[in-house]
Structures are given as structure tokens and as C-alpha cells.
Amino acid sequence: MYLTKKTFVGAEYEHRNVKGTVEITVDGEPLPITFNRISEITENVVYWRKANAIHKWFVDNCQDGIDECQDTYVEKESLDELLDLCKQVKKDNKLAPTLLPATSGFFFGGTDYDEWYFDAINHTIKAISALLAEDISQASIYYHSSW
Numbered sequence: 001m002y003l004t005k006k007t008f009v010g011a012e013y014e015h016r017n018v019k020g021t022v023e024i025t026v027d028g029e030p031l032p033i034t035f036n037r038i039s040e041i042t043e044n045v046v047y048w049r050k051a052n053a054i055h056k057w058f059v060d061n062c063q064d065g066i067d068e069c070q071d072t073y074v075e076k077e078s079l080d081e082l083l084d085l086c087k088q089v090k091k092d093n094k095l096a097p098t099l100l101p102a103t104s105g106f107f108f109g110g111t112d113y114d115e116w117y118f119d120a121i122n123h124t125i126k127a128i129s130a131l132l133a134e135d136i137s138q139a140s141i142y143y144h145s146s147w
Contacts, residue, residue, distance in 0.1 A: 001055055001146075003046035003074065003131065007139040011038040045141075046127040050109030051120035053100040057082055058143045067145075074141045076132070083128045086121050093118065107147045 011018040022038070024031040048054055059067045061081070062074050089096045093113065096102075100121070102111040110116060131141075 001048040001051060002044050002144050003127075004071075004142045004144065005043045005045045005131070005136065005139045006142060007041045007043075009038045009040055011036050045131050046124075048120060048123065050107065050116070051124070052105065052108040052111065053096070053102045053117065054082075054120060054124055055108070055145055056103040057085070057100055058145075062143060069144065069146050071142045071144045074143050076136065076141070079128055079132060079141065083125065083132070086125045086128075089121050090118070090125060096121075 009018060010016045011020075018036075018038075020035060022033045022035050024033060055067075058072065058074070059065060062078055063070070063072045085099045089100050096113045096117065102113065102117060104111050
């Protein structure tokens, strides 16, 4: 389960007057990237593993109930809402089944409201808070799951 941040660069369009350089090495070898062909930059900004309540929230609130491992655009307001729900659950654990219910499924992990569940809630609070502290006004955020 991932949130990715995609920032449009448009270096391939001369009129955008995009300037910069890219120097990346992998195992000491340069990665051949041609700057003026960069259309967008994609960053993995949040990663979850078996956080089934969080996945269910994205499916229900951002994917119109469709769970086909698709990339789904997520509005900032949706991230704000998820963050608020997680904070409420952290403050009062008894709210978990109502606000962010666990769900079962293929590779979804357990459905108990145990330390794994609340670790996922805490991770989500930390990760989304950090993401929202960034200037994401020039970026698009997407949710993706893969089973």
C-alpha cells in the first residue's frame, strides 16, 4: 500500500523554461536520465503493510468502492480527513470499529484491534502529518495497493 507524490516538471516543453540537472548513480554506476525528457517526478511518500483499515478507508472514500489495485488520485482534503479519523481513534481506541473498521481479505493481515492495528494508525498519523507539512500544492497524490 503506497501513497505516491507526482510532481509535473514538463522539462520536455521548451516554453516552460525548466532548468536543472539529474545525477543519480545505482551501485556506483550512473543512471542515464536525459533531463529535457523528464515529464514528472514520482516519489513514494507513504508505505503501509497490511493496514487493512486504512486500505478500506481509501477504497470506500477515494475509490468509489472499487478495489482493483488501481492508482487513485487523493485530494488533500481526503488526507486531512483520514488524519483526523486516525487521531480520533488514537485518542479513544473504542472508536476504531466505527471510524476506521478493520476488514478481511487476501493478504490483509488480522482484523483484531490490537497492537498491529494501532501501530498502523500511529504510522498513518506520522506519515500523513509529515506529507501535509510539505508544500504539495504543485503535486498530485495517488493511492495504490498491490496484492
